[in-house]
Amino acid sequence: MMRKSYYQKLACMVMLLMILLVYQNYTSREKKPFPDVKFIMASSSPINISEFDPNTLDETQWKTLGFSEKQISTILKYKEIVGGRFTSKEQLKKCYAISEEKFSELKPYILLPETNEKTKPSPFGSFEKKTIMVSGKFNPDRFSASDWIKMGFSERQAESILKYKNYLGGSFISKEKFRECFIISSENYTKLEPYLELPEKAPGNIRSNHSKKPEVRYRSFDPNTLNTEGWKALGFSEKQAIAIVNYRDRNLRGNFKNLEDIQKCFVISPEKFQELKPYINLSFTEENKRQETDFSKTDLNTISFKQLLEFGLDEKSAGSIIGFRKKLGGFVNKQQILDTYNIDKEVVQKLISTCLLDASGVQKYTLTEAPEEWLKNHPYFKYSADKIIFYRVTYPDDKKIWKFLKLKPEYEERMRLYVK
Helix, strand or coil: CCCHHHHHHHHHHHHHHHHHHHHHHHHHHHHCCCCCCCCCCCHHCCCCCCCCCCCCHHHHHHHHHHCCCCHHHHHHHHHHHHHCCCCCCCHHHHCCCCCCHHHHHHHHCCCCCCCCCCCCCCCCCCCCCCCCCCCCCCHHHHHHHHHHHHHHHCHHHHHHHHHHHHHHHCCCCCCHHHHHCCCCCCCHHHHHHCCCCCCCCCCCCCCCCCCCCCCCCCCCCCCCCCHHHCCCCCCCCCCHHHHHHHHHHHCCCCCCHHHHHHCCCCCCCCCHEEEHHHHEECCCHHHHHCCCCCHHHCEEECCHHHHHHHCCCCHHHHHHHHHHHHCCCCCCCHHHHCCCCCCCCCHHHHHHHHCCCCCCCEEEECCCCCCCCHHHHCCCCCHHHHHHHHHHHCCCHHHHHHHHCCCCCHHHHHCCEEEE
């Protein structure tokens, strides 16, 4: 009997304890002072996206699309792996730095074909094949760029069609001339031909403006000293004159060595060359050849665009090196040059093995003294600039600022190259 009473009391105590625990739980939840706070990530804010070609974006432009610095680095390295250029949306999608959700968001704005076609894409070709729609007869001379776009051509194709019309003197003149526009494929011409309000062939008494040869009085000239105005005086258009000067300065490193070099310039027709030939007086001599750059004595922090072309780099590689050097304020080590985007690494490896690098003139600062503008524009510091500026107000000590930045070792290592 006593034993039964003992168990009853024990059961009552357990029940009482459970009631107290439930009550305490309930009251403590009631007194909770603040609700759970959920932070909205900055990346969730909407991004304004317009049509873009991923092959022309730099680091800043990728960042505006919502990618982190690490993702951008991965995308650019992936571009180098696939040959330095994305050829299709399908190829870009395979980059693991771009999630499926992000790719779906960007896809409608990417100016690339859906898949990589075997045929070489035209520089003015459409990125997605569109159907050309014709509502009725029309005069192509009266069409603006927006009219061609409404018909189904891309914006770049529309611009090219108008440029071709201007080249003909402001009118397509005839269906025959219209058909010669390389932007309009045979298939599209077949669709358009029945609706064109143009004669089949140009009348015999009409000649387009480009066929009118300006009257030129030739005199003896040196093609190696002639500027664009000088070439224009010989009967070339402004664009042709610029192309000739660029061909001489970039492709031939500043000099036509012989008549054959001039004849090979694609802007100068065989007929025009025969007209010019009796008046050409080349100044390029053996002495000029001996004045070529001695790259073993050339500093990579002062080497010019023209000298890089002379060494054998293409314009894209030379421009990338000069541009990156300018942003950095000078190279501190040769590896930086090899890590530059859009370069021919094989030729650049030979370049850095041959040339000197003097980094004594490169500007360096402490984190506490560095100008704000310098921090925000320098490729290595710009992503940490705001943090550095914030921390140094309270902690004017480089060691503490480095500690607070909590950077990845590789990022800190390259930043320290420009720190005193």
